[in-house]
Amino acid sequence: MPGIKSYILCGVTAMTGVGLAAVQSGLPDSDTDTVQFALRSLRDGQSAQAETLALRLARRASSPVDRAWLIVAGARQQARQYESAVQAYNAYLDKCASEDLRRYVLEQIRLCRRAATGDPVSVAPSKRLTPAEREELARVDRVEHIDSTEHFVVRSRNARLTKLVARQAEVALRRIGNLLLGEQAYPHTVDIYVWTDREEYLANASDAPEWAGGSFSFTVEAGTATRRLDLTQLDDDGNFNVAMLDRVLPHELCHLVVREHFGEAECPLFLNEGLAMLAESEVNNQRVLLAGKALLGEAKIDLDALLVAQRQSLSSPTVFYAESYSVVSFLRRQLTDEQFQNFLAHVKDGCSVSDAIQRAMYVPHNSEYGLILAAAWERHAIADAQYLEAVSLAR
Ligand SMILES: [Zn+2]
Structure with missing residues (x-):
């Protein structure tokens, strides 16, 4: 099934950012092997197998392994069986005394409930393309093809690509709208130009100070605003540029929406970049790993900085990008949709980040809040990275 691995992180992060070490530690050897095998199955997208193995441990009559419920829950989450994943998390909660793990599990239950009500599980659009389709998307016609959707007018020299970009731009805009605008509709039209290669992009993009594979621009002339994205069809090896579709398109579109949403106010750089990375079509494990590692080492950038x-x-x-991604996704997970949008509104009004969060959450002002926030985020980021590392070591 194409793309199955791409949402393992969603399902498996699930399983235990904090808890993986707990799942694996202190078990008899034979149980450790089974746990490892179940984790490997989960990582490989074999959620049914992972669930069966873990259920056997969790339900056996003599010395059941309570922590195996976390794998059961992760497997069900991966299979998008959110209701039964919640049941497994609850089965674990009944036996769990650790405060960190309880918090973690409650967060997963919240994510399952949210997913059950229709949040799409994100899979990068390029993962759904066959090799033949990618090859076709790398073809360059002599003529330009134009296609329009509700919010976009797309131009490229490949008819299929033009349609694909238009469709994915609408998908990305919905994701960005959920992040930034809540119920508010996006009432504008954006021009998207997909240039063939780097050279053509640099010669034509409306704002291309350096090579980044894509850019956005927002200009107002004589009272008329122009919203525009410039992208690139081919990578430097002449293949279809999958990063354009999966990352650059939603990333630059998010910058454009943020630019207009904040208006004259300045969006702090970490937030602007963090939001744009969050808008990309799937979680980037490298950033999660790097953020956790940086926070434990000399490369660390303190939250204040x-x-x-x-x-x-x-x-x-x-490190700046990885930590920005980490802190913004942490906030997004801690706050409800409405609180997150209120948080953005308070930042836009000039509040410090720490004040904006306290206001959005209606908690009484606490001058120590910045420290509390930094500690909570660091714990979370380090646990997420350790989890990913443990999964890759379990290979
Ligand atoms: Zn950016």
Whole structure:
């Protein structure tokens, strides 16, 4: 099944950011082997097998392994059986005394409930393409093909690509709308130009100061606003540029929507980039890993510094991007949709990030809140990275 691995993180992060170490530690050897095997199955997208193995441990009459419920729950979550995943999480909660794990499990239950009510499980659109389709998308015609949807007018030199980009732009806009705008509709039209290659992009893009594979621009002339994205069809090897479809398109579109949403107010760089990365079509494990590692080492950027960082003064852009992604996705997970949108509104009004969160959550002002937030985020980011690392070690 194409793309199944891409949402393992959703299902499996699930399983235990915090809890993986707990699942694996202190078991007799034979149980450890079974747990490892179940985890491997889960990682490989074999959720039914993972569930069967883990259920056997969780339900056996003599010394049942309570923690195996976490794998059962993760497997069901991966299979999008959200209701029964919640039952498994609850079975674990009944036996779980650790406060960290309880918090973690409650968060997963919340995510399952949200997914059950119709949140799409994100799978990068390129994962659904066959090799033959990718090849076809790399073809360049002499003529330009134009296609329009509700919000986009797309131009490229490949008819199929033009349609695909238009469709995926609408999907990305819905995701960005959920993130930023709530119920509010997006009332504008965006022009999207897909240039053949880097050279053509650099020669034509409306705002291409450096090579990034894509860019957005928002200009107002004589009272008329122009919204535009410039993208690239082929990568440097001449293949269809899958990153354009999966990442660059939603990322740049999000910057465009943020730019207009914030208007004259300045959106802090970490938030602007964090939102744009969150808008991309699937979780990027490398960022999750890098953020966790950075927070444990010398490359760490403290939350205080991250929140006020400016592009020109970034000493380690990759760590900055990874941590920005991590902190914004952490906030998104901690806040309800409405709280998150209120948080953005308070930032736009000039509140500090820590004040904006307290206001959005209606918690009494606490001058120590910045420290509490930093500690909670760091714990979470490190646990997520350790989980991913443990899964890859279990291969
Ligand atoms: Zn960006």
